[in-house]
Amino acid sequence: MQLFKKSANKIKVMALGGLNEVGKNMTVIEYKDEIIVIDAGLSFPDDDMLGVDIVIPDITYLIKNRDKIKGIFITHGHEDHIGALPYILKKINVPVYGSKLSIGLIQVKLKEHKLNNVKLNVTTPRQIIKLDHMDVEFIRNNHSIPDACSIAVHTDQGIIYHTGDFKIDLTPIDGDVMDMHRICELSKKGILLMLADSTNAERPGSTLSEKTVGLGLYDLFRKAENNRIIVATFASNIHRLQQIINAAERFGRKVAVSGRSMVNVVGVASELGYLDVPENMLIDLNDLHRYEDSEVVIITTGSQGEPMSALARMASSDHKKVEIRNGDFIIISAHPIPGNEKLISKVINCLFEKGAEVVYDEVDIHVSGHAKQEELKLIHRLARPKFFMPAHGEYRMLKKHAELAEELGMPSQNIFVNKTGDVLEIDRNSAKVTGTIQTGNVLVDGLGVGDVGNIVLRDRKHLSEDGLMIVVVTISKEEGRVLAGPDIISRGFVYVRESEDLMDGAKNVIKDVLRDCEDKNIKEWAYLKNSIKENLKEYLYQRTKRNPMILPIIMEV
Amino acid sequence: MQLFKKSANKIKVMALGGLNEVGKNMTVIEYKDEIIVIDAGLSFPDDDMLGVDIVIPDITYLIKNRDKIKGIFITHGHEDHIGALPYILKKINVPVYGSKLSIGLIQVKLKEHKLNNVKLNVTTPRQIIKLDHMDVEFIRNNHSIPDACSIAVHTDQGIIYHTGDFKIDLTPIDGDVMDMHRICELSKKGILLMLADSTNAERPGSTLSEKTVGLGLYDLFRKAENNRIIVATFASNIHRLQQIINAAERFGRKVAVSGRSMVNVVGVASELGYLDVPENMLIDLNDLHRYEDSEVVIITTGSQGEPMSALARMASSDHKKVEIRNGDFIIISAHPIPGNEKLISKVINCLFEKGAEVVYDEVDIHVSGHAKQEELKLIHRLARPKFFMPAHGEYRMLKKHAELAEELGMPSQNIFVNKTGDVLEIDRNSAKVTGTIQTGNVLVDGLGVGDVGNIVLRDRKHLSEDGLMIVVVTISKEEGRVLAGPDIISRGFVYVRESEDLMDGAKNVIKDVLRDCEDKNIKEWAYLKNSIKENLKEYLYQRTKRNPMILPIIMEV
Known part of the structure; x- marks a missing residue:
């Protein structure tokens, strides 16, 4: 005890x-x-x-x-x-x-x-x-x-x-x-x-105070006096949103919000009193055209370059309501989370190509x-x-x-x-x-x-690297005779039209295996399938140095 | 003219x-x-x-x-x-x-x-x-x-x-x-x-002189006096290799080289006179055990965390000749190329877990x-x-x-x-x-x-995200009657064993389509295939919110 x-x-x-x-x-x-x-x-x-x-x-x-x-x-x-x-x-x-x-x-x-x-x-x-x-x-x-x-x-x-x-x-x-x-x-x-x-x-x-970002934003807002300003940041960083709103107020700009999570957070945070938005400051994205460039700020998601985010859509001219124009001044108020560097870089390049000025990776616009x-x-x-x-x-x-x-x-x-x-x-x-x-x-x-585990992931990886090749044959149950096929379908492997020769070769490899099995009167489909797989794999690797997933399917009639 | x-x-x-x-x-x-x-x-x-x-x-x-x-x-x-x-x-x-x-x-x-x-x-x-x-x-x-x-x-x-x-x-x-x-x-x-x-x-x-790295290396070699030292860098950076060799000489260490491209470059560069290696300094990886930890330096590939590189293999206990031990002192003499951050991070974590000291991301070990x-x-x-x-x-x-x-x-x-x-x-x-x-x-x-283009890549992407489902049916040419199937094969989609219910449902969807076509006496296989695809897609998305690639195959007998 x-x-x-x-x-x-x-x-x-x-x-x-x-x-x-x-x-x-x-x-x-x-x-x-x-x-x-x-x-x-x-x-x-x-x-x-x-x-x-x-x-x-x-x-x-x-x-x-x-x-x-x-x-x-x-x-x-x-x-x-x-x-x-x-x-x-x-x-x-x-x-x-x-x-x-x-x-x-x-x-x-x-x-x-x-x-x-x-x-x-x-x-x-x-x-x-x-x-x-x-x-x-x-x-x-x-x-x-x-x-x-x-x-x-x-x-x-x-x-x-x-x-x-x-x-x-x-x-x-x-x-x-x-x-x-x-x-x-x-x-x-x-x-x-x-x-x-x-x-x-x-x-x-020590990590700098969030307040330092406010000063950085003021400087940039002053610099971009005549331009439309777009700020991308994390939706949940409500203090950051507050500082953007403060800067907008200080420089007499209206604020429009883009991106689902940004709209959500601005809603919840305002309602609960965590975000202090002056009356009549928020405008609809649809009304942007009513204002001069110098009169608006757009707050947006996409500071990590996420492909479906509002900023990425703006960058690729895929955003329904905001089109990036020459002279737009874009502030990315965030650091890249490891792994996102290339995505962000792609967005920044697109924005630059559209003639925007992009400020990123600077000390005083994110902490x-x-x-x-x-x-x-x-x-x-x-x-x-x-x-x-x-x-x-x-x-x-x-x-x-x-x-x-x-x-x-x-x-x-x-x-x-x-x-x-x-x-x-x-x-x-x-x-x-x-x-x-x-x-x-x-x-x-x-x-x-939890229904996607190692086997599923391993298959997805295999498919993603070399695609697949499906082989279908219909065989008569009694005689073991090939009734239809072999048919070959491939996806993600090669351009089929440009590889007819390769496909013909593959078909011949399979036909040889089938003939061999017919001759030997083998009706064990597992053996046949395996034999098709091995021979085809060998052939395709020799010819292409690739290993597509091979799926032989035998239909018994 | x-x-x-x-x-x-x-x-x-x-x-x-x-x-x-x-x-x-x-x-x-x-x-x-x-x-x-x-x-x-x-x-x-x-x-x-x-x-x-x-x-x-x-x-x-x-x-x-x-x-x-x-x-x-x-x-x-x-x-x-x-x-x-x-x-x-x-x-x-x-x-x-x-x-x-x-x-x-x-x-x-x-x-x-x-x-x-x-x-x-x-x-x-x-x-x-x-x-x-x-x-x-x-x-x-x-x-x-x-x-x-x-x-x-x-x-x-x-x-x-x-x-x-x-x-x-x-x-x-x-x-x-x-x-x-x-x-x-x-x-x-x-x-x-x-x-x-x-x-x-x-x-x-201005970019610092390569020479500054030499000083940084000296400091680290001094600090790691009693430890085995492993330096990872770009194979082609021969001046860097020279400086590592100089530091090794200064501290009385032998040098072993790991990684195919590193071995290649050290060979070519020494032969052509770009790398000055003191006589008897290079030792074989197989002979490492003959020396004290304080007597050797291993120069290796893998500074970008490349999964198949020598350093990554050491980190994952997958290297045939070098096993990372408590006390090993590892210098990563390179900056991450954008996109490689996570790979490198993974390697560094593994090295730390094995008890090694890892120096990375410091100003004076790379320019x-x-x-x-x-x-x-x-x-x-x-x-x-x-x-x-x-x-x-x-x-x-x-x-x-x-x-x-x-x-x-x-x-x-x-x-x-x-x-x-x-x-x-x-x-x-x-x-x-x-x-x-x-x-x-x-x-x-x-x-x-050039035989992999947009269509192949699009298919690979599709396959990598949700896998595929193949549907095979054998149909008699004359009567339009189903002789065998429908058989379903899926890869990279769900654990089939845990999703029998889903698969049964899928089969029923296909059977309904087949019956419908039989009833209406439709023998246009393109129409049938499309109908299977659409109905199955709808069913699977409803049930799983996933969109596997669906490949209906009709075998005519």
């Missing part, structure tokens, strides 16, 4: 995503018979996940333990923290807690998924949700979306403090500085474990939402946790963050650079990784959640 | 690649009945060119005018300047001119392609190849490969000066500074048109090979051309370079931001784009050159 009791006082901390990756953030904390979940994010597919729309965490563990789950606590409303919610809530309908803006954005999402029986709870900073063994407290922080929070979990073993995505902005747009006072109070009580955002752990210095090394050091000094686990980031970021913590004097055995699925068991005296739980990527493709 | 005469004195300058793109550099200069070609480069496929190996220029124009071509003049031995040569020489066998190293690297390439009847001519700086109407002069410049040259074409209308890829390195490793004296002499004679490398036209300042704004200004001031055409780079780079030229006082009408295929006609008094010639991308996939 001693053993059981001991283990009963251990808190388990497990990430279902967000470690060794950027995105798909989800952390599970389990104590006694209670489980709480922090965030439920998605990530975007890697290049080798062909055709996949989004990736969500494998929540097998949560489904198995659904009765213990008290709720999902959301730190902020970014996709990598809320994007998996609709899929997860379909499996486990538990209450969701979050700030007003987070819940507002979640509502839009759930509505799209026709989920209307979820219990959503709006929380305010310093509010504590009392559970049986854990009390969950929201603590204001700063990030590239308003109303972002850290989360502190109070237990009788000590406090677990999860920073969430954060930076420390001493001059934030809404005036709400990260609640360092509360962190100091918690520290005094004793923070047992800190999980902290490692996204920028490789970067020295990060994540703490850099000096801010991380500060949070470590304030929180003074006993144990530490870097959270959110690729391995190299987690590693650097761990090194940083060591530099600050933490013993290395108190630092846990974990993988998703690792179970960290912790009590007031000790912490240890004791095992792993099932977790991983669940791929979402259209309506299918 | 007057008209003809006039036009007879015009020089035509046309790019077949390298404008509005990075790579595939190829410029054609035509005067009277003579054509010379400068460079014959390849580019690497865009993300949407699925399965394509490399991209080369469309040389239809050269094939049509093959009798006029006097030679291909190579500025330097990088793939984006020589990579298309084997393919082009198979179509038009003309003499090739280039520096000793360029020709050495070309020889390796031609050997691989079993081309042994090409006339290769080694040229030296300031050497002039005399043709009937054009004299072609090689002029030493600096770049990230030794023995790089600019090219000046002397005509009775004036000089056309093509910088080639260049930077101005005042302390180059081999001591050979760009031949600015010769450029001044040419300028005095009168440079009619300058084509200049715009790759770094967006970057202020660019291309001139930045201050160097470009200098070359404009030295050359003082009458007309100017930015060369080599995406549109935005060409544009910035043009702006730079204007800032220096060139009239904007004398600057030509051209597209590939544009024909710039020029004589001593005037220059004008007068038309275009056929050009574009020729895709190379395996042995196929």
